[in-house]
Amino acid sequence: MAEHNEFGKEGETAAADFLTEKGYSILHRNWRCGKKELDIVAKYNNELIVVEVKSRKDIRFGNPEEAVNDRKIRHIIASTDAYLRKFAIDLPVRFDIITVVGQEAPFQIEHIADAFYSPIW
Structure with a gap:
């Protein structure tokens, strides 16, 4: 496996x-359905939390969250819709981003709750 893929797995x-340390229940990691994929799906306070994880070794080329553009958001929303339908989930959904920065653990982690909203829900 390529080094960047291993680093991405470490970040996730x-x-x-x-x-988990903050009390979230992890339901799925790297959930896939065809071409649809979600990094982390968790439950917290009776909400479904969909988390996009962006890992970088440094911020020389910008902050990791900047990689979550409109196209990526549309993909995450479509994947979340498939997830909700597949598991017949009827909970409010929140979209978060977690950034992981550093060469190796311990990483600098930032949790951006309500990072973006879906026009669907």
Whole structure:
């Protein structure tokens, strides 16, 4: 596996661990349905939390959250719709971003709750 893929997995693990420590229940990691994919799906305070994880070794080329553009948001929303239908979930949905920055653990982690909204819900 390519080095950047391994680093991305480390970032997602760090993000999931961070959420678990904060009391979130992780329902799925790297959930896939065809071409649709969600990094982390969690439950917290009777809400479904969809988390996009962005990992970077440094911020020389910008902050990680800047990579979550309109196209990516549309993809996340479509994937979330598929997830809700597949598991027949009727909960409010919140979209968060977790950024993971650093060469190795311990990483600098930032949790951006309500990072964006869907016009669907």
